[in-house]
Amino acid sequence: MRLLFLGDVVGRAGRAAVVGQLPGLVSRWALDFVVVNGENAAGGFGITEDITQDLLDAGADVVTTGNHVWDQREALVFIERQPRLLRPLNYPVGTPGRGANLFVARNGARVLVINAMGRVFMEPLDDPFAAIEAALSACPLGDQADAVVIDFHAETTSEKQAIGFFVDGRASLVVGTHTHVPTADHRILPDGTAFMTDVGMCGDYESVIGMDRDEPLNRFLRRIPAGRFQPANGEATLSGVAVEIDDTTGLARAVHPVRIGGRLSQIEPPFWA
Ligand code: FE2
Numbered sequence: 001m002r003l004l005f006l007g008d009v010v011g012r013a014g015r016a017a018v019v020g021q022l023p024g025l026v027s028r029w030a031l032d033f034v035v036v037n038g039e040n041a042a043g044g045f046g047i048t049e050d051i052t053q054d055l056l057d058a059g060a061d062v063v064t065t066g067n068h069v070w071d072q073r074e075a076l077v078f079i080e081r082q083p084r085l086l087r088p089l090n091y092p093v094g095t096p097g098r099g100a101n102l103f104v105a106r107n108g109a110r111v112l113v114i115n116a117m118g119r120v121f122m123e124p125l126d127d128p129f130a131a132i133e134a135a136l137s138a139c140p141l142g143d144q145a146d147a148v149v150i151d152f153h154a155e156t157t158s159e160k161q162a163i164g165f166f167v168d169g170r171a172s173l174v175v176g177t178h179t180h181v182p183t184a185d186h187r188i189l190p191d192g193t194a195f196m197t198d199v200g201m202c203g204d205y206e207s208v209i210g211m212d213r214d215e216p217l218n219r220f221l222r223r224i225p226a227g228r229f230q231p232a233n234g235e236a237t238l239s240g241v242a243v244e245i246d247d248t249t250g251l252a253r254a255v256h257p258v259r260i261g262g263r264l265s266q267i268e269p270p271f272w273a
Contacts, residue, residue, distance in 0.1 A: 001032045001109050001147060001247055002272065004258065005175050006240040007182070008066075009041040010203030010210030011231025015051065017202050017238045017261055019058045025260075026059040029242070029272045033105040035113060035149055037177045038085075039065035040201070044211060044231040046071030049078040052085050061103055062086060064115040066153030066178055067122060069097075088117035088153060089135060090126040100135040102145065109146035109247070112139045116163075118154025118178075128152070129166055136170055141250045147172040148250065154178055157197050164195040172245045172252055175199045180209040182239055182257060182264075192251030200239035205263045207232030237262030242269035 004025065009018055018036060026034065036055050038047045046068050055063050062084050069087045070076055079085050079097035089099025100114040114135050116128040132150065141148045148171040152163045160176035167174060169191030175198075176183075182200030189195050201210050208216035211229045218226045237259050244254040256269035 001105060001107055001245040002030060003147065003149065003173065003243045003245055004029070004031050004034045004240055005149065005151070005173065005199060005243070006034070006036045006202055006238065007199035008037045008039060008177050008180055008201040008203070008210070009055070010180070010201050010236070011040065011044050011233065013204045013231065013233045013236040014202040014210070015041055015054065017236035019054055021238050021260060022058040022060070031059070032107040032109065033103070033111050033147070034060050035062045035064060035151065036060040037065065037151055037153070038063040039068040039153070040210060042072050044229060046075060047085070048072050048074060049082070052078070052082060056084055061105070062101070062113045064113070064151040064153075064177070066117055086113060086115040088115055088125065090116050090128045090131040092126065099131070102139060105147070110144065111147045111149060112141075112145040114148070114150045116150065116152055118152065118156065118159040120159045121155040128163065132163065132167060136167065141170055141172070146247070146250050147245050150174045152176050157183070160197050164189055164193065168193045169251070172250050173241070173243050173255075175241055182259070186241055186255050186257055188252045188255055192249065194241070194243045194252035194255035196241050196255070196257070199241050200259070202238050202240070203236050204232035204234040205237055206234050235262045237264040239264070242272065244271055
């Protein structure tokens with residue numbers, strides 16, 4: 001099974017890259033399943049129903065989120081009627097939407113997607129380890145699920161790596177999101193889970209984590225806000241990770257970064273060439 005995960009889509013530039021390029025990748029790479037983190041897709045903050053639909057129409061099967069999920073207030077309502085939009089699993093009981101769901105891939109495989117959020121230097125949510133454990137035991141890999149994808153939205157590399165080892169052998173892919181900068185540690189962990197500490201963003205990298213440079217720089221220099229953060233609108237790099245998943249075990253056979261367009265070095269998975 002061929003899975004593509006694309007990192008945090010930031011603003012108009014990120015959306016243009018996904019909408020412009022994902023349909024071609026789905027057919028060229030014969031992708032079975034695509035997950036896109038869309039929490040910064042609406043002007044850098046949150047996601048709307050129309051943008052969710054645009055990402056799904058472009059070929060995403062699931063749109064994940066993180067700490068910005070509710071920045072566009074309409075998400076609190078439409079998430080209830082859009083099962084393909086996930087919010088972090090470890091929000092308090094009673095939060096709208098869902099943090100995990102089972103989907104059917106183009107090859108017929110049942111894919112459990114889990115979206116959870118870290119707690120180090122972030123909001124004090126419920127324990128993500130316990131939340132992920134519960135979701136995995138409700139729908140285990142090799143039993144009710146043929147593949148398991150976990151988007152762990154977190155600030156620190158350590159918490160993301162701990163989650164990777166916590167579920168090693170029980171998930172097909174654990175990928176970190178939120179920092180908007182891709183790490184070079186993509187690999188298959190000892191028990192078969194593909195892992196990458198952070199997948200990076202789909203956005204303009206000539207920026208400060210996707211935002212136009214002026215205001216972030218101003219706040220570091222003067223500590224006084226002079227305006228709003230605006231997404232940078234130069235050409236985005238489509239940034240993600242490609243995973244070949246074994247159809248029998250649901251574990252990873254190969255993992256490779258994806259970077260297409262924009263200013264970063266270009267790289268595509270050789271095993272789908
Ligand atoms: Fe985030």
